Amino acid sequence: MSPLVGAAASQDTEAFLLTVLVQLSVIIAAARVGAWLFSYLGQPQVVGETAAGLLLGPSFLGRISPQISAALFPDIGRSPKVLSELGLVFLMFLIGLEFEFGHIRRLGRAAAAVSIAEIILPFSLGLALGAVMYPHVAEGFSRTGFVLFMAVCMSITAMPVLGRILMELNLTRTRLGALTITSAAVDDAVGWTLLATISAIVAGEFEPFAAARMLAWIAAFTLAIFLIARPLLIRWIRVALVGESRDLSVGSLAILLVIILLAAMATNLIGIFSVFGPFVLGAALWDQHEFREAVTRRLRDFVTAFFLPIFFTYTGLRTNIALLDTPELWLYCGLVLAAAIAGKTIGCGLAARFSGLSWRESGCVATLMNTRGLMELIAVNIGRELGVIPDSVFCMLVIMAVVTTLMTAPIVRRLLVGLRLDAAP
Numbered sequence: 001m002s003p004l005v006g007a008a009a010s011q012d013t014e015a016f017l018l019t020v021l022v023q024l025s026v027i028i029a030a031a032r033v034g035a036w037l038f039s040y041l042g043q044p045q046v047v048g049e050t051a052a053g054l055l056l057g058p059s060f061l062g063r064i065s066p067q068i069s070a071a072l073f074p075d076i077g078r079s080p081k082v083l084s085e086l087g088l089v090f091l092m093f094l095i096g097l098e099f100e101f102g103h104i105r106r107l108g109r110a111a112a113a114v115s116i117a118e119i120i121l122p123f124s125l126g127l128a129l130g131a132v133m134y135p136h137v138a139e140g141f142s143r144t145g146f147v148l149f150m151a152v153c154m155s156i157t158a159m160p161v162l163g164r165i166l167m168e169l170n171l172t173r174t175r176l177g178a179l180t181i182t183s184a185a186v187d188d189a190v191g192w193t194l195l196a197t198i199s200a201i202v203a204g205e206f207e208p209f210a211a212a213r214m215l216a217w218i219a220a221f222t223l224a225i226f227l228i229a230r231p232l233l234i235r236w237i238r239v240a241l242v243g244e245s246r247d248l249s250v251g252s253l254a255i256l257l258v259i260i261l262l263a264a265m266a267t268n269l270i271g272i273f274s275v276f277g278p279f280v281l282g283a284a285l286w287d288q289h290e291f292r293e294a295v296t297r298r299l300r301d302f303v304t305a306f307f308l309p310i311f312f313t314y315t316g317l318r319t320n321i322a323l324l325d326t327p328e329l330w331l332y333c334g335l336v337l338a339a340a341i342a343g344k345t346i347g348c349g350l351a352a353r354f355s356g357l358s359w360r361e362s363g364c365v366a367t368l369m370n371t372r373g374l375m376e377l378i379a380v381n382i383g384r385e386l387g388v389i390p391d392s393v394f395c396m397l398v399i400m401a402v403v404t405t406l407m408t409a410p411i412v413r414r415l416l417v418g419l420r421l422d423a424a425p
Helices: 003-040 045-056 066-072 079-097 101-137 143-155 159-168 175-203 208-240 250-270 276-284 289-317 327-354 359-368 373-385 391-406 408-416
Strands: none
Touching (some): 003 066, 079 250, 079 289, 143 327, 143 373, 143 391, 159 175, 159 373, 175 276, 175 327, 175 373, 208 250, 208 276, 327 359, 327 391, 359 408, 391 408
16 A cells, blocks of 8 residues: 555544544433433433434434534435444343333232233234325335334333433332333333344245244244353342442453453344344343442443433434424324323223233333333334334334323323322232
8 A cells, every 4th residue: 555545544444433423422421411401300311312313313314404404414325324223232232131020920920911912012013003004105015014013112121211200200119100111111121022033034035935034033032041151140130249249340341342252243143133142141130239339330420421421412413303294194103102002001091001000000000111211212213213114204213202201200200299109019
């Protein structure tokens, strides 16, 4: 390589790096401001971070100042996308690690069965809505893939955000809180299983043998994690946690990061998204409480402050509300929102009522289970990456995720006024 070519390549690298540095500075600052503002208003921080991403995207900044938007984000496919996907790899491990199988055991199989029943109505409504919408908004896309992803998007609840709301409202030690978090735990397990299954079917291009082979690999991977990797990792954890503080050393943290990345590589090679591997890995270690606390101290703040804002902003940059440019599209957006709210409200409300809660307590459970937040955005992005959700429907589902999360805390606070809550069993 000649010196002139090398110098030109170096200048190109520096120019690209400068663009990335500017983007990251704007993204992280905007996300923190949005999180602080919405937290001050009594809303989950995730809503503020998502709103910041929408404001930086074509829906707002791209419309009022196309020049600034083009200067800040000349190529959204290069820098934010890779970092957002990498952040999700670590985030999904943390979410899996916080998965509480103990709630299901404590409340018994009957409560778990009831909570599974509340998935049926949202999923069914999603199937029906997807079938109705397809010829009008998704012509040219896979009909089966579109309908299945609409169904799973109706069924998901954001357990991490829900857990934080329960803590803020002091509901964690009540029967209402216990039943809600149990329902969310089962919902998460079933929802992510459905998402992985549907992703495998879509990735297999609806060829029965290809999809069956992929599902078999997913099952084998899950069994290997729980039956082989889990015992080995528990032994390693006993050695890795050192000192009175029971912390992870830098060397142990490096080993853990490699293990997480290997899990992500495994599901990537299977043919589904990399985020599923770390989630299964984390879920396999759910009962290692000291380890979970040590990992949280090391990873959560950095993932939350650096990677999550990039994910939310990248989602916002790909969300263009201007695509909903006809009354018909806004009508379908309203139907998506109505089906999402009705499915969870009726399904969860009846499930809670049959579990012995009062009607007002059941209303609280139904409203809380409408919290979709981060989990919904992950599912929507997966559907878009697989090519089964068009941009206009992607926009509708992002709006639905924001609205259903935004409405949760105010409605629950109103329902709780004067309500006497029983302690958790």
